[in-house]
Amino acid sequence: GQQVMQIPQYQHVQEGEDFTTYCNSSTTLSNIQWYKQRPGGHPVFLIQLVKSGEVKKQKRLTFQFGEAKKNSSLHITATQTTDVGTYFCAGPTGGGSNYKLTFGKGTLLTVNP
Amino acid sequence: DVKVTQSSRYLVKRTGEKVFLECVQDMDHENMFWYRQDPGLGLRLIYFSYDVKMKEKGDIPEGYSVSREKKERFSLILESASTNQTSMYLCASSPWDSYGYTFGSGTRLTVV
Numbered sequence: 040g041q042q043v044m045q046i047p048q049y050q051h052v053q054e055g056e057d058f059t060t061y062c063n064s065s066t067t068l069s070n071i072q073w074y075k076q077r078p079g080g081h082p083v084f085l086i087q088l089v090k091s092g093e094v095k096k097q098k099r100l101t102f103q104f105g106e107a108k109k110n111s112s113l114h115i116t117a118t119q120t121t122d123v124g125t126y127f128c129a130g131p132t133g134g135g136s137n138y139k140l141t142f143g144k145g146t147l148l149t150v151n152p
Numbered sequence: 153d154v155k156v157t158q159s160s161r162y163l164v165k166r167t168g169e170k171v172f173l174e175c176v177q178d179m180d181h182e183n184m185f186w187y188r189q190d191p192g193l194g195l196r197l198i199y200f201s202y203d204v205k206m207k208e209k210g211d212i213p214e215g216y217s218v219s220r221e222k223k224e225r226f227s228l229i230l231e232s233a234s235t236n237q238t239s240m241y242l243c244a245s246s247p248w249d250s251y252g253y254t255f256g257s258g259t260r261l262t263v264v
């Protein structure tokens with residue numbers, strides 16, 4: 040079945056440093072979504088990318104969708120303590136179903152103030 | 153804002169009990185999902201439903217069943233709770249095209 044792999048599993052940074060997490064799918068994706076889960080919280084939808092090569096920005100967060108639509112990245116510029124949490128990517132499961140997402144295992148980001 | 157409400161934040165049950173986890177969404181979403189989240193294993197899909205009375209198995213359906221009698225409500229049932237079902241259970245809903253899941257706050261279930 041389709042797999043969505045994320046690396047790294049953990050990342051610890053000093054406040055002000057940049058952070059990137061990468062997501063790779065075994066199959067071509069129609070879209071990719073990103074979620075953030077704060078410690079003790081639940082995943083919250085951040086963004087969806089649909090087009091090949093698409094780049095979207097949300098303040099200090101930059102999301103990219105690869106040209107082949109099999110990989111994606113999330114880059115945070117100048118991390119802050121409020122960025123702490125686990126970042127998940129997710130893509131639709133194969134078989135023509137767009138309503139079931141397969142989630143990566145996430146990257147846990149910790150920020151040292 | 154879309155709201156997904158799970159009936160309990162924390163739950164402690166005994167082995168062998170029948171357990172019901174309830175989830176209600178208020179935005180008329182077609183799709184609803186039950187995930188469990190365990191350290192190191194990420195989010196694993198148990199069951200999902202794309203319409204009233206419709207359900208499909210996810211990746212780990214064994215030991216679980218679901219019910220969706222009304223569009224806004226999706227129930228997860230543990231027929232006979234076991235200790236390996238101790239976990240965080242997350243309900244989610246989305247519109248038909250799955251644009252952005254909205255998750256509930258989760259139920260941390262402990263089976264003793």
